[in-house]
Amino acid sequence: MDCGIAREALSAVMDGEAPGPAGLDAHLAACPACTTWQAQASRIGRLAAISAAEPGPDLTSLVLAGVSLPRPARGRSALRVALLVVAVAQVLVGAVELLATGPMPMMSMQGHVQHETSAFNLALGVVLLRVAADPARARAQLPLLASLVGVLAAISAVDLAHSSVGWQRLATHVPVLLGLLLTLVLSRTGTDRRSGTTRPRGAGQTWRLLMDSRTRRTTAVGALVLGGLLTGVGSAAAHVTAQPSTAAQGGFTKIAFRVPNEQDKAATNSVEVSLPADHPIASVATRALPGWTVKVDKSALAKPVKTDDGEVTEAVSKITWSGGRIGPGSFEDFEVSLGPLPTDTSTLVFKAIQTYDNGDVVRWIDTAKPGGAEPEHPAPTLALTPKATAEPVATKASVADSTSDSTGVLLGGIATVLAVVAAVFSVLAWRRSRESA
Structure with missing residues (x-):
């Protein structure tokens, strides 16, 4: 038996495994080197069992130096508060317009369009409130807000050139413009929902989002629709x-x-x-x-x-x-x-x-x-x-009054119920999406 095989057998025996081959004892009796190796190995095993391990080097600073930790964006809270104020202003604009129009005569297309645009302004305020509460949704609102501001700017320039609108009316568009700017700034940083920290994005990613082909198509379609709506409202409201x-x-x-x-x-x-x-x-x-x-x-x-x-x-x-x-x-x-x-x-x-x-x-x-x-x-x-x-408008003036009023109340009640139901379903859907995420 050579020394290599003998020492492997000795190591197995010291580890508590099965006894070595029959010739191991004879080899130890004839080989002083293997006998010395056995003694040293036994001493090292005893020391390892009873000695405490020495502390290793502290590598914390080296590890942290090589990791880029996310840092909260400076001024983000101030931006959200500013957007909240702008959103409240936009909600007030839509609510005042909606309440100021009052009940419209039946069969009045102009009155219906005015109610629609007032509701749209109110919905814009709700969108800005949602972004202020959850800035991670800011990027998704940029195509709508950008197309709306673009159309408003073009129409306002034409109206000013023809002196058909005053600065008092144009002032109601300021919340939408500020909302777009604040949403754009908030979209440049994303939020980690689990950690609550923010991770910086590249400076060009927001502009690439605005300029990719899908966003350009969405913006163009939105601009055409909004332009047609606002132009129709302007022409309808310009006459007696x-x-x-x-x-x-x-x-x-x-x-x-x-x-x-x-x-x-x-x-x-x-x-x-x-x-x-x-x-x-x-x-x-x-x-x-x-x-x-x-x-x-x-x-x-x-x-x-x-x-x-x-x-x-x-x-x-x-x-x-x-x-x-x-x-x-x-x-x-x-x-x-x-x-x-x-x-x-x-x-x-x-x-x-x-x-x-x-x-x-x-x-x-x-x-x-x-x-x-x-x-x-x-x-x-x-x-x-x-x-x-012809549709029966009325047979007497009093009948016309009561019919118009009762129909308006009925439609208003139905619209209110539908709005409440839609709001409840929206909240439930939002909660389910949060739970699944």
Whole structure:
């Protein structure tokens, strides 16, 4: 047996394994070197069993020096507080617009669009509140906010060039602009949900996000949609109109002459509406409007009008509201109940004159030619449809009032219930997503 095999066998025996081969003892008796090795190995084993290990070198500083730990972004809390303030301001803008419009006459497309845009402004405030609460969602909102601000900037520049809007109205766009800037800054740092720390991103990643092909397409589509919506609202709100714009021939109806204030440094203080002389209306009644004085002028009829109450020899020819005030960026509805509506025409034209407190006068008296473009100052018109095919607006003025009010309350209640249900489902979905994450 050579020394290598003998020493392996001795090591196994000292480790408590099976006894060595039969020739091991004979080899130890004949080999002093292996005997000495056995003695030294036994001594080392005893020392390892009873001696304490010496402390090793402290490598903490070397390890930490080679690791880049995330650090909280400076000023991030201040940015979130600033965005919270901006979001509250945007919510107030949307809420004030929504409440200021009040109940709109039924069948009024303009009123519905105004409610939609007010709700959109309110929703923008909610989006900014969500980003302030959870900055990790900032990047997802950039395409919407950027497209909205771009469209608002373009439309505002055109409106300013034509002096059709004042700085007071443009000031309501400031929260959206500030919201975009703060969201952009917050998006440059991401948040680790588990540790609560922030990890810096490269300076160019945010701009690459804004400029990639998918984001460009999203921004372009959003800009087109928002541009069409805002342009439609602007054109609809720029004229004096009759709301609703249709009624049934031969019946009674209630209409509102909607008068917007188009100047930014003057207020409307007088509105004059002339009723059509070629199609006189026997019964005309105005609704009291706080702050305004109503003057009703009547004219003798060349041909008396027969009604259920007998012949009418004079009819209202002009209504003038004065003494009130329609401020910049606002409008007012002047309600009138009238009937019976004529059955020998399909359109009634009401020429209106709007007077400002600076002396300016706008005459809404132009009529559109068949197939022609809309005139610059179109007169308010009421389209009359045959009674058999028209939707029943009303048979009496009081019926029109109650029907409109009850329908508005019903629709408002349904909308409120749906909004609450949608909010509950949104919160539940958000909680499930947080739990799954």
